[in-house]
Amino acid sequence: MTTAGRGWLSNGVAGLRIVGHLLTGPLLRRRRMSWGATSSDVEASWPGGELIPDPAWTATHAVTVAAPAEQVWPWVAQLGQGRGGFYSFERLENLLGCQIRNADRVLPEHQDVAAAGEIRLAPQMAMRVARVQSAADLVLVVDSRPGDDSRPGDDAGPGDDAGPGEPAALVAGLWSLHLRPAPGGGTRLVERLSYPRQRSISQRIFSSRHLIEPISYVMSKEMLSNIRDLAQRREITSASDEDLAQPSLL
Template identity: 45%
Template sequence: MTTTEKTTTHTTLRRASATTVQAIAGAVLIAVHLPLTKPLRRWRTRWGATDAEAAATLPGDELIPQARWGYTHAITIDASPEQVWPWIAQLGQGRGGFYSYEGLENLIGCHVHNVDTLVSEYQNIVVGEQIRLHPQAPPLTVSAVEPNFRLVLHGDLPETGDAQIWAFHLHPVDHRRTRLIERGRGTFGPPLSSRLAFSPTLIEPVSFVMSRKMLLTIRHLAESRTRPITR
């Protein structure tokens, strides 16, 4: 590589790094600002959900009876619960992924690969199984699973007072349509690290962006994919 080529390459890398830093900084600024805007926060925490769905008590809520933040997202899918469920069952890092922005997830070391087909080895999810969001983060535990109806994941760190649930509920609309409701609830303890990592200031905006993409992708996959389960 010539000196000119090396200089050009280094300049390109610096520009790419600067662009990445700017993008991350912008995301952080947005994440900090949006929670301060009540109408936007209401829209973000109730995206797609009806008033009744947002107010409903759902299985799994009891795991965090005094949640300090939460959201309810929902989407209607032109597919039966039996056709939607397999995509929910294989969620997880090291499993089927999260059907969201893979590049952003891997930017923070999630090592996620989003599949676009059904994988048989990930379908038999059971209570007590651990589902990871990040290879270095404590996993969430399956606390409730009813195939074609619901999946509730729960994480609890008693030493810091941090806890969260991530739940999916499938409600049939009619013989061919499903209402998929995603519910998130959490609380955090007094340590500064907990307030930074588990408070809604950052979690809610980031979760919304990723969750919205996930739900839209699940709808697309359930409505359009007819591939058999791979082995």
């Protein structure tokens, strides 16, 4: 387990940053909504985008990782409550009852995302795996049904198929991570958040840009930065092991 995201000081500072961003609202919004992203990242049509063709708002965050996608993907694949955590501010998440434990190693038992079918944000809140391509794309969605005023994702099981006569589930929110080659053999890790236009009051609150966007910025920035550091650490370790295995010329 990693100590990243566990210290009271770092979590306290993160909490203050969230409050600050909530209070300042639109003043820094443009920078927050495209943190680390290039104009190409922001304008790109990422896999899963077709699930919310006319979003109320989107945010795109990104980092460049000095490691190949195959080294980055295992950390992405094991995201989730009861899995590898979210590599973010663990104490803040657990104050809300999320029961998160961040991993600092690859967990082989949590690498098959497609078989899992869902990724839990908290014990009673899950996102459905809508699309997964190893070392490339992970698309997660929150489902809801027309006229359903419950919080999207509550007690949702994999697929959560509608019964006879019930309306089909709608996508109430989308979170996706994408890995693409970067110069020098590295990886561009891009996160996309997308929310549709909502009608019910409860879903408007759940997907409110004024509420969700500042919080997700602080948490996502920490998550992406820690995934980068973990993947690069593994790359450095692997390279060192390989060097030790080579015969010395001295």
